[in-house]
Amino acid sequence: MNAKNYYTLGLIVLLAVVFNQPVWAQEVSKDSVTKVNTLSRQSSLNRNADRAIAYGRQPAWKITGALATVSGTDLQKNFTTSLANTLYGRIPGLTVQQGGGEPGNDSPTLIGRGINTFGNGGRNLLIMVDGFESSYEQLVPDEIESVSLLKDASATAIYGLRGANGVLLVTTKRGSDSPLVVNFSTQQGFHTASNLPQFLGSYDYARLYNEGLANDGKAPRYTDADLDAYRTGSDPYFHPNVNWYDVVLKKTAPISNYNLNFRGGNSTVRYFVLLNAIKSNGLFQNVGNMDPESVNSKYARFNFRSNVDMNLTKRLSASLTLGGSVEDKANPAATTTGSVFTSLATLPPNAFPVYNPDGSFGGTSALSNPLANLLQTGSYASNGRTLQSTLKLTEQLDMITPGLTISAAVSFNNFFRSYSNKTKTYERASATKTATGDTLYSRFGQKTSLLGNEDNSDQWRNVIFQGFLNYDRTFGKHDVSALFMYNSDSYTNTNNTTTAVLSLPYKHLGVGGRVTYAYAKTYVGELSFGYMGSENFPKDRRYGFFPAASVGWIVSNEPFLKNSSSITYLKLRGSYGLAGNDQIGGNRFMFQQLYPYTAAYYLGTGNTQVFGLAEGAAANTQLSWENRKLPILGLS
């Protein structure tokens, strides 16, 4: 709820491209820097540059599906800890909804081109990092080449029954056949609340409260002496005037990032290596000083990446993609950001002082002290680790026909999070003055010592195999490319130990293909398909076929527009296809008739328990995925 209260002020101090050290050719150093910068700036504009599409790349002019791309350079302008939050407003059709701004708890929801499917199931985008399903939020913009959203069926048909809600392709940077470029950069910024409500003080509160009572014909609650004490602030303990926002929140909190990367290579080996550290603090005031009983919201992450491409022989090449991160999060244990802001917004300024005369926390039986809630209730720290690793081998089959290649890839991805939760409760007191001037305390709550528990809270892994046949050749004005691929993936979430069935792997198996033909860089036609099965459907209805067709006409390449100065680029395109959504919700394996309920009975004169079972929800043997038929017309 408080998401809107935060924003990152982009005070970005790009310290420098500190140095660049060409290894092979000193003399071109200056040029190479310029060239790289120019290229990356243009990459989102250049129509001839390759764009990431499903399981491959295509030059922009050739793309006939609906697709939007943003380059990593653009994402660097949003300074935030989660890659997902850098996508705001960057990709047409991508809705990014952030639920909170607390460091480490700020993951947004991503929706591709609106809500596309019915039902209670998921409507999540399929997110692929370098062609494989993997964690992406932990990546940093510096390692991102581009992020693309595939929107229509012609772009996603190859993803079979997973493509209906769109696919987000995250592509990481790779090496290039150019001298080594070393980049070191740091960004420093701060968070501040963009807007906080300004509340009246105790004097106005009491005065208006009395006025409200008077309007209802009731006796005032606050005497003139009370009002006077509120106005002058002469009695801060028994007539407090607390601005809880000031007490609980800082004005600013720092965020910083350090990035070091190496990029370069030659005709044999190309590499991109990156190290990154990012750190962000929350806005809670004073919290964290009393460790371990409290902690400010903190988020820190270290990333590494090592993407290497090698030509092993004349025909055989290998690509190795290794990425990983380690993140540490700490948040207050017993209170959420939401509840903190709720209490800040609802506490009257004169309810109780922050601290009583004896140093105890102020509070009443009904109202707790927001500062004490942060200072005295413990901490929740978690540590998450991600690993993305992919090996891809590609063999050129020029001896069969030029332009044909065959590839095989395997990818292991993994996420693990463990936590340490320490909680305690505190005592608060309501102080009142007796007639004789003594201070009387009524105490609420109980002061306990820290109680801890530690466990793993989330872990998953997946294993993906892919095989490709690629064909790409130009004969004069004819431009033909084709792809045929095989995919099997298996995702296991072993976190859920309460229901054994949830620990079983989620699997997909399928093939896909795409044929693209272009004539004179003006007329483009494409056919694609996915044939995919999921483990969640009955055996005889497991596989679905998802075809799509699209055409494009680059009008600006026609002779009559070729030399037009007003229209430099005009493309019309249309597509029609079928996409599927296998996130249908409900239990897994609904096609099986289960007997999951225990229904014990008692038999015998001794009334002995007999184990009993009852039938579960009726099996649906016709269970299937959602289909989405999608016609699209577009204009670029």
Add this chain to the structure above:
Amino acid sequence: MKTLFRAVICGVLCLAVSSCDKSISEFLDKAPGVDVTESTIFSSKVQLETFIAGTYRIGLHSIFTYNDANLIPTSRTYCINAPITDEAECEVTFMHPEQWNAGNVTSATTLVANEDYRYFIRWTAIRDCNIILERLKDVPNLDDTYKNQVIGEVKFIRALNYAEMLKRYGGVPIIDKRFQLTDNFQVKRNTIEDVVNFIVKDCDDAVAKLPATYTSNFRGRITKTAAQMLKSRTLLYAASPLFNTATPYMSLGEDNKLICYGNQDNSRWQLAADAAKAALDLAPAGNFSLITDKGVDKNYKYAWEQNDNAEIVLAEKTYPSRARTQFPWYGQQPVSIINAWGGVSVIHNFVRKYEKKDGTPQTWPGGTDLMQKYAELDPRFAQTVGYNGSYYDKDVPLLETFQGGRHAADCDGGAWLKKLLPDALSASSGAVPNGIVFRLAEAYLNYAEALNEAQGPVPAAYDAVNTIRQRSGMPKLPTGLTKEQFRDRVRNERDIELAFEDHRLYDIRRWKIAENDGVMQGPFYGLKITKITGSTDFKYEPYVFETRTFLPRMYLHPFLNTEVYKGYLVQNPGY
């Protein structure tokens, strides 16, 4: 060249699938897990027994109300049905009997809140029975005796669930197979005649296939006698005026046969009498008999209190010992004894039905001799009612329902219900509910009633009802009664003997006497009891504590309108 190409393709594919040792076609198959599927259930006798246990739990109806979160929806039916009738008053205003008392039974109020909380689970039970009947042949290595027993058990459970619906709704859709997704679920209601015949046929099958008795560790499973008693009860209901008539209580036009036979046929009473006689004849082989050896003032209580006594032909055994803070006890005890949900107060309309020990009616003009009046009553009174001065449980050895007494709060009737609540139950110890489904005494009363209607008050009818009276120390009925006089006496006997065992509501309706004064409408009386200083006796005065409403449509339950609006179900008249 081609060879090389194929080799490379194969190589890639092998790499791609080398993760699993299975072939590609098996890649998406579900890994073996802990899920119990239907094939698990029907793979062995042991597994089948677990499903049969589950079917007992779901399928056996109970005189008690439960809050069985997993299987039965949570509801307001935490009170027994007796307060709907002239037996009692429910002392919590929001529970379902109060709505019946007010005539507030509609098709919009949920069934769950209006008595029939098992409506939905009953269809689950019927489905379970149909599944077992369909799949039993797939279980390997079963001997015929056991197979027959299982068929008998599930046919009985199916029939019992239909009998429970017959008495509430009249004709209901007959579902005798498991529905698949492709089936048409909108099955129309069958006629009364169809449903009765269906129940009778299942009962006949069950009687033929079931064993007469089990070893003591299987006590609680369904026997021949139980199935015969179900047949007896069903035929008794079928022969009674509500259904056995040419013109129903309210017209449904061309659908009249959904709520009555469409003709009056006295031979139906003979069928009912024969079925009751057959149940009595089967009882000895099943070791069932009336309790007669505990003393005339204790036999009756032993029969309802003691689990698995010889008179219990079948009991629902869903629970082990239950504390009094748990269902079914929780809602039935006075708020002054356990601060729970009100309790059930026994009203004067019921108490005045007890004859004196000499077989003559008791008079209640009001006076100062309440304890004397109580002492003169049929011994079953003291074994049923928690009256002023009686023993309740070990924490409450003396009930005080007089004005200002410790247990007078909310006690409209002047007495509390003791029956169903065993002595063993107290603040510190629980008790196993004795969920009576069939008690042998019922068969005697069925027989007496049906025989009188079929043949008049013949000696066999006298013998049956006198057997029940004498074992509780009551004299025989006077000889020479007319058919009508005998009918009144046997109905009264039924009310006394089977009180609070969930018979009265349905007896009232099948006899079509609900509109009689003080049965389900008109003034309802309690006793105002006051202490007399210097005396051990109490002053009493009957007073009207409420006036109840009965609408003719309440002779049958309404179907939920959400179901009726689907268009296939004919609603009962008046709703």
